[in-house]
Amino acid sequence: MHRDDFSLPAQPPGGAPRLRASWRRSERYGLAADEIRPVFTGSVDTESLLYECGREVLRGLQKTLANEPVSMMITDPDGLVLSRLSEDATINRSLDRVHLAPGFYFAERNVGTNGLGLALADRAPSLVRADEHYCTGLRGYTCAAAPVVDPSGDVAGSVNLTTWSDSAPELLMALAQSAAANTSALMLARGAGKAAPPTPHGEVFRVYADRSRAPEEGLPTTGWRDAFAEARTAFRRGLAVAVVGEPGTGRTALASLARRQLRRERVLSARPPAPEDVESWFELWVPELGKDSTCVIVSGVDSMPAWATTELAQLFARERTTGDMQPYVVTATSADTLPEELRELIDVVVDVPALRFRPDDIMPLARHFAHQARGREIDFTPAAARALTTFDWPGNVRSLRRVVREAAARTDRVDLHHLAPEVFTGPGHPLTRLQSVERDEIVRCLTEPGTTVSEAAERLGLGRATIYRKIRQYRITVPDRTP
Secondary structure, three states: OOHHHOOOOOOOOOOHHHHHHHHHHHHHOOOOOOOOOOOEOOOOOOOOHHHHHHHHHHHHHHHHOOOOOOEEEEEOOOOEEEEEEOOOHHHHHHHHHOOOOOOEEOOHHHHOOOHHHHHHHHOOOEEEOHHHOOOHHHOOEEEEEEEEEOOOOOEEEEEEEEEEOOOOHHHHHHHHHHHHHHHHHHHHHHOOOOOOOOOOOOOEEEOOHHHHOOOHHHOOOHHHHHHHHHHHHHHHOOOOEEEEOOOOOOHHHHHHHHHHHHOOOEEEEEOOOOHHHHHHHHHHHHHHOOOOOEEEEEOOHHHOOHHHHHHHHHHHHHHHHHOOOOOOEEEEOOOOOOOHHHHOOOOEEEEOOOHHHOHHHHHHHHHHHHHHHHOOOOEEOHHHHHHHHHOOOOOHHHHHHHHHHHHHOOOOEEOHHHOOHHHHEOOOOOOOHHHHHHHHHHHHHHOOOOOOHHHHHHHHOOOHHHHHHHHHHOOEOOOOOOO
């Protein structure tokens, strides 16, 4: 039977728009409703923090469901099944027949609408019952899944609970959410040891010229200036633009500055919404699209819930055909991460290079941010300038702005000991709270004016060999005070 012989569920209970959007994506992927062909990888990562913590949580849950026909799974963020736990031989054999087993990818792209695939696509707890599955082979099951968040705040994978389609789905959903939350908490305890800062969801705010303006005309390198010129040219031609780059590179700032070349009165930035806020988020900013005096930048489209992306693509496509909407702007991490539905609606992709590729821009930006913070010129010692310039800035311009503003708030002449400890450390594994305190104290002593490594060790009560070992452990760059 061909997939066209099947219709979408009329009104699925709860979250119907998400399910309809998922079915449309499944059809666009070219999947056959009567055939399940997930990709088999042959091996899974059993050494990851997700696997370790997820298995531990699910083993505990398994004890409370000893005689229930429930299969519990951990998947990675791409939908690869890493682990499956169940004591029910019948459901295990049944799931083997549809390949819902370790080593198989069960993302939406591979097998259509299903619980774990929808949870990962929309970054939200998801329940898919019986005939709500896109593929007929999965309609004998009910699947509840919830995303697992790692210590950095990113989606690390999902917890998926699968049972027969006539079982109680409400209890299944509650158990999946609880297991996912417990896995996230356990990863946090064993990982960085501290919570990631909350990510703003669904905010729509005005971008003010005096707040976002960067000294682009004065930057020594061509990276930013070339991107700015490319965006401005595209806007003048009335083209739809995607500005891509790593988080913190100034994608929204570049787009808003380039759009102001068209003398727009307002620039609004709409951040990705939380899954439960998608409808109200659209209602908040969509009316602004038709106003000639307003430009709306939809930020982070590659981190939006999948059904929101589907709705956004339909909105852009509809408005594009009528010609009533101003040229739209979106931002994403890279051209590759642009959702497929939006990619075909974008005319020009402008790439904003990361700050580590523009070291000559760092000090002009630093002086600009310091002046913003204090309202006057702030000096930097040669040692401080060298430290800022040689750091990789994984958080890009956003991190540089924060570090410089914190330092400028303390002094009129920024030296090494005014800079945040992160500037002197390289990339490494997440640190516990105790390790972070230890690292920061070592950096504080090393950056005190005139302090040698031996003197820092003495102040800290450490042996010379120990402090050098700690310097290597935390990848600390010993400050260079050469004039």
